[in-house]
Amino acid sequence: MTTFLTGWGRTSPSPATVVRPRDAAEVAALVGAAPGRGLLARGLGRAYGDAAQNSGGLVLDCTGLGGWSFDEATGLVTASAGVSLHELMTALVPRGWFVPVSPGTRHVTVGGAVAADVHGKNHHRDSSFGAHLRSLTLVTADGAVRTLTPDEPLFHATVGGMGLTGVVCEATFGCVPVASSLMRVDVRRTGDLDETLAAMADDDDRHRYTVAWIDLLARGRRMGRGVLTSGDHAERGARDFAPRTLLRAPRRAPGGLLNGVSVRAFNEAWYRRAPRRASVVQGIAPFFHPLDAVEGWNRVYGPRGFVQYQFVVPFGAEKTLREIVGRLSSTGTVSFLTVLKRFGAGSSGLLSFPMPGWTLALDIPAGQRGLGRLLRGFDERVAEAGGRVYLAKDSRLRADMMARMYPGLDRWRRIRDEADPAGLFRSDLARRLGL
Amino acid sequence: MKNALGAVDTVLLLGGRSEIGLEIVRLLVGLGASRIVLAMREPGGPPPAVTPNVERPAGAAPPEVHVLPFDALDAASHGEVFDKAVELVGDLDVVISAFGVLGGQDAYDADPAAAMTDVAVNYGAHVSAGLHAARVLRRQGHGTLVVLSSVAGARVRRANFVYGSAKAGLDGFAQGLGDALHGTGARVLIVRPGFVIGRMTEGLTPAPLSSTPRQVALATVRALREGRASVWVPPALGPAFGLMRLLPRALWRRMPR
Numbered sequence: 236m237t238t239f240l241t242g243w244g245r246t247s248p249s250p251a252t253v254v255r256p257r258d259a260a261e262v263a264a265l266v267g268a269a270p271g272r273g274l275l276a277r278g279l280g281r282a283y284g285d286a287a288q289n290s291g292g293l294v295l296d297c298t299g300l301g302g303w304s305f306d307e308a309t310g311l312v313t314a315s316a317g318v319s320l321h322e323l324m325t326a327l328v329p330r331g332w333f334v335p336v337s338p339g340t341r342h343v344t345v346g347g348a349v350a351a352d353v354h355g356k357n358h359h360r361d362s363s364f365g366a367h368l369r370s371l372t373l374v375t376a377d378g379a380v381r382t383l384t385p386d387e388p389l390f391h392a393t394v395g396g397m398g399l400t401g402v403v404c405e406a407t408f409g410c411v412p413v414a415s416s417l418m419r420v421d422v423r424r425t426g427d428l429d430e431t432l433a434a435m436a437d438d439d440d441r442h443r444y445t446v447a448w449i450d451l452l453a454r455g456r457r458m459g460r461g462v463l464t465s466g467d468h469a470e471r472g473a474r475d476f477a478p479r480t481l482l483r484a485p486r487r488a489p490g491g492l493l494n495g496v497s498v499r500a501f502n503e504a505w506y507r508r509a510p511r512r513a514s515v516v517q518g519i520a521p522f523f524h525p526l527d528a529v530e531g532w533n534r535v536y537g538p539r540g541f542v543q544y545q546f547v548v549p550f551g552a553e554k555t556l557r558e559i560v561g562r563l564s565s566t567g568t569v570s571f572l573t574v575l576k577r578f579g580a581g582s583s584g585l586l587s588f589p590m591p592g593w594t595l596a597l598d599i600p601a602g603q604r605g606l607g608r609l610l611r612g613f614d615e616r617v618a619e620a621g622g623r624v625y626l627a628k629d630s631r632l633r634a635d636m637m638a639r640m641y642p643g644l645d646r647w648r649r650i651r652d653e654a655d656p657a658g659l660f661r662s663d664l665a666r667r668l669g670l
Numbered sequence: 671m672k673n674a675l676g677a678v679d680t681v682l683l684l685g686g687r688s689e690i691g692l693e694i695v696r697l698l699v700g701l702g703a704s705r706i707v708l709a710m711r712e713p714g715g716p717p718p719a720v721t722p723n724v725e726r727p728a729g730a731a732p733p734e735v736h737v738l739p740f741d742a743l744d745a746a747s748h749g750e751v752f753d754k755a756v757e758l759v760g761d762l763d764v765v766i767s768a769f770g771v772l773g774g775q776d777a778y779d780a781d782p783a784a785a786m787t788d789v790a791v792n793y794g795a796h797v798s799a800g801l802h803a804a805r806v807l808r809r810q811g812h813g814t815l816v817v818l819s820s821v822a823g824a825r826v827r828r829a830n831f832v833y834g835s836a837k838a839g840l841d842g843f844a845q846g847l848g849d850a851l852h853g854t855g856a857r858v859l860i861v862r863p864g865f866v867i868g869r870m871t872e873g874l875t876p877a878p879l880s881s882t883p884r885q886v887a888l889a890t891v892r893a894l895r896e897g898r899a900s901v902w903v904p905p906a907l908g909p910a911f912g913l914m915r916l917l918p919r920a921l922w923r924r925m926p927r
Contacts, residue, residue, distance in 0.1 A: 246675075290811035291811030291855070540674070606675055631673040634679070634704065635731050667673060
């Protein structure tokens, strides 16, 4: 059936024939009969841009690849690609275990977590999802079902490879023991960007999870003020996990709801609401996935959707970070949720995003004037500083930036070309970026 | 692929010397388009410059420009032009159908055969090229065909009814094609300028509400970005022709030009 697909940002819809295979054998059969426009695996569609779209081609809805097992002795989970982190948490937390890495939403599949090499608030300590992978099963262009371990180059081209090396069908990764489903969280308000950066650097060693929300609309002395939250799994307490949906976004929200006025008001309230300094206890869901409590929150941006822009610059390039925050603040760019985080060591994925440094994530309504030019200017600065833009969130980067931002690109291409000489695995993102 | 903010990467211009067509290409290059195919009659010598008329994105490499031979009247060769363009640059984000000729009504009265040839260029050739474009864009599931129509076809005037009738046919074809492509991801954008001051109209006195190729290009690029189905340049021509269609013929035929 032909369906128009978009990413979570709801921009650039494109049509594809969507089929839902049930197991690796069905995936292999579909790969063998791939149409001229190629095919691509898709999970829960949480990538913001066009990473899980294949205009005019075939898209495999991999949420049908279900089933998983857990070995308590080793802490290893082996899960089919379509299993969501939500499903795993629901079952594992009561047993005293947690996923090694959780992004800002738990509604991502294991396959997607591998393909985007997702990261979370513990990146500074635990790196990204790929660093916890022991092996994965990949259906390659020749229709073979291959089990890959970190000894093989194709493994490292697949981790963070955006689904372009084949269809991930299963992954085995280590989980972490937790004593409770509660989090001990330190909340701290910071007055400006320098204080935010210093506080985050301080907290790196003290806490497993840290992240800062930044008020981008604050100007002058307050530029870069924010709220830093740092957490750890509590040592005792109940072990239950039953997150609830608190709100549901309207099916059709008008455009322009999130504008300079509403976001400024929200930011002010959010900043004021946060204690100057306090320790609180939170559940896993409110700490890790606050937005998951609002079903379909992406619809609030209206019919034109929104653009996510997440970049990382290495430590030492704080000047670039300051310039970008300054420019966003001075142009009054409306970013509803701006998040700053420190990355630790990257994983071995050749196209993986994280690298040691500062990462800033913005989401901006797509209709904002001058946005294209503003973000292209940022691309240039980020590339110059030796940083990069996150492909799982990207929807507008230019092809000529790819090689500058991803030094592993040539090597990735060689491995991919060998595994998929005819280029069966394709996405709109791959076409846009010439991958 | 068109990105989330509406910037395109690849452009095929049919009528590679068209003033309006090149102006659109230059704007698109300025906004980030990096692979351009100019299809034109007798491509000899250096290709027309597509140096952007706005600032290129910082650090962007110069665009890659290819030239292909294109003979509007040789419909049998049109398919190959599209296939070659796809081979050269991949998916076509924008196809601009900009070729055309403008002859005087008096000359057509004196040489009906020439009138027929020009109608074949201004209408028939666009039908063939448009259907080939539709084949490619439908397969891709994305992309826009820009058709340069004219107010001359909105209501045909006696002063240039040969040219006007070809544009009327072209406009109707483009509307129908746009409807046929609805739901496929591919789109048609119909551009309806009034009198355009440029090479094609040299020696003619500009009509009211005339525009320059640059103005037409700016309006086209804005409409492309917004995903519109048609655009009048200047916009006032839309309502103006809405009224003019209602004028009784006895009055309409007295229009001086």
